[in-house]
Amino acid sequence: MALINCPECNSKISDLALSCPNCGCPQSSWKKQSQKQNFLTRFLLWFFPIIDDDYTRNSIINILEKVSFAPSLKTINGCGRSIYGQLLFSDSENIYIKATFFTIFFIPIIPTGAYLVKEEDYGSYVFLGKLPICKLLSILSFSQIIKFIISVIFTSASMFVVFFLGMGLLVYLYRLFKAL
Incomplete structure (x- = not known):
């Protein structure tokens, strides 16, 4: 009762x-x-990809490597190095596991690193440490890995669509003002 x-x-x-x-x-x-x-x-x-057990959290903390500076995240027209994906590590502190990728037109091609980050404001992060990708994959469950990959795909697809909609709008405005 x-x-x-x-x-x-x-x-x-x-x-x-x-x-x-x-x-x-x-x-x-x-x-x-x-x-x-x-x-x-x-x-x-x-x-929603989330790490919900203490054993996994402690295992991730044990493989965490110090970072002296944040990785360079620069893209030109969607080509370069960018951060994608999101796996919630600590809800109370806004701490996530995110991955950096080499991208072409906002499409992630090659993973270049995984990081434990704290989200400060929209789009700005404090990098708490680097996670070796192979060790991280051995710690996470299959469903967490799949959910993380899905979050990477959705993030890149939305950026890809926004980029090409913006380009289409620029072409439309150019033709509109050229006709005047």
Whole structure:
């Protein structure tokens, strides 16, 4: 027997009660709501790459190498070195595992490193350490690796689309003003 909150009045009641003694809310609505919340939680956790166990976190900290400076992240028209992917390491501190790639037109071609980073503001990071890619892959589970790869693909695809939409807009504006 456990105490749970009523979804209607938020008062503490027994999980064995048929209805809430305060507001009369039937127990059948509690189960439906908890099933919906459980499905939503599982759905979001499946798509959001996260490191959720202490053993994996400690293993990653053990292979962490110091970095004296942040890696150079420069691209010209999407060609160069950029940071992609996101694997949540610590939610309370905004710490992620991110990978750097050599890119061509914002498409990641060759991974050049993996880093433990702290997100400060949108788009700015503090590099806490470097992670050897081979050791990192041996620590992460298969599902975490797949989710990380999917996050890399989505990030690069969105940047690719934005880049070419911007180029298309520039061509359109050029033709529009040239006609005037």
